[in-house]
Amino acid sequence: MAYQLKDINEAARRDPRGFMEECDQRYQDAIAKCADFIVENRRNSPVVLLSGPSGSGKTTSAHKLREELERRGIGSYAISMDDYFVHQNPRTAPRTPDGSIDYESPKMMDLRLLDEHFKKLAQGEWVLVPHFEFARQMRNDSLGTPLKVGADEVAIFEGIHALNTELTGRHPEAARLYISARSNIMDGDRAVFKNTWIRLTRRAVRDYNYRGTDVAGTLEMWGNVRRGEKLYISPYKDTANIKLDSALAYEVSVMAAYARPIMQAVPEDNDRRGELLKMVEAFDLFEPIDPKLVPPDSLIHEFIG
Numbered sequence: 001m002a003y004q005l006k007d008i009n010e011a012a013r014r015d016p017r018g019f020m021e022e023c024d025q026r027y028q029d030a031i032a033k034c035a036d037f038i039v040e041n042r043r044n045s046p047v048v049l050l051s052g053p054s055g056s057g058k059t060t061s062a063h064k065l066r067e068e069l070e071r072r073g074i075g076s077y078a079i080s081m082d083d084y085f086v087h088q089n090p091r092t093a094p095r096t097p098d099g100s101i102d103y104e105s106p107k108m109m110d111l112r113l114l115d116e117h118f119k120k121l122a123q124g125e126w127v128l129v130p131h132f133e134f135a136r137q138m139r140n141d142s143l144g145t146p147l148k149v150g151a152d153e154v155a156i157f158e159g160i161h162a163l164n165t166e167l168t169g170r171h172p173e174a175a176r177l178y179i180s181a182r183s184n185i186m187d188g189d190r191a192v193f194k195n196t197w198i199r200l201t202r203r204a205v206r207d208y209n210y211r212g213t214d215v216a217g218t219l220e221m222w223g224n225v226r227r228g229e230k231l232y233i234s235p236y237k238d239t240a241n242i243k244l245d246s247a248l249a250y251e252v253s254v255m256a257a258y259a260r261p262i263m264q265a266v267p268e269d270n271d272r273r274g275e276l277l278k279m280v281e282a283f284d285l286f287e288p289i290d291p292k293l294v295p296p297d298s299l300i301h302e303f304i305g
Helices: 005-014 018-043 059-070 109-121 195-210 215-239 251-263 275-281
Strands: 002-004 048-049 075-080 127-129 143-148 153-158 175-180 184-187 188-193 241-243
Touching: 002 005, 005 018, 005 184, 005 251, 018 059, 018 175, 018 241, 048 059, 048 109, 048 188, 048 215, 059 075, 059 153, 175 215, 188 275, 195 215, 195 251, 195 275, 251 275
Parallel strands: 002 184, 048 153, 048 175, 075 153, 175 241
Antiparallel strands: 127 143, 184 188
């Protein structure tokens, strides 16, 4: 799918509130379609697997799925697969081609424990969902969460590796969802804002405002993030029962206010400054929308707060 810049700017000028509500409703309709499938599939498995690359909106989508399922009388639990990370011995940890630890690798996950939990949940047994302390890079089971899924309940496992067959290949009966910002923004036949730029913008704004990382730091990680996507995420997206597009037609018009100043501040000697400046120039093509108008339940609040 693709959006046309002309249509976006006309809608942003004419009725920004109505435009955003229409876009958000389209996304909500996609969530409702996923909920319908999950309700039907729960006879096969109470496990739901939600995957997607960085900046896709997985966390918000998991919580919106919970709300949608509850409207259908199905209780649900959203579980971050990040808590299944394991402490790595530096001598045996997976490595990137440059020799640094490959934090995108599924080998960073406790594959055995995930497999065990999927089986037990499907059998109606209790599990202890772990808690991983990233500040200390270790699991703290004393902060784990006991979980048992009832007859009218499901467990939504959300993470970049949720569809990777190394983790989930033994559980084909689970509902499988893939989400990403999949739409380019076009000016006629020319792409003026790529879908990968949408995700990079989201991540840069979130990292800067809420994770203490400037854009230069985000860019330093982005190369390996993209490498990990190509190796560990994209090859499995076609195993999904449903694919969601989280790109909102209005979001560049909103995100520009947050992203432009922090991207312009990146030092001139940064290797990717040229790409950033192309993004900044592209922001100027969009009719701006006041961030104060963004609906309170919009997906992009995951990134702007």
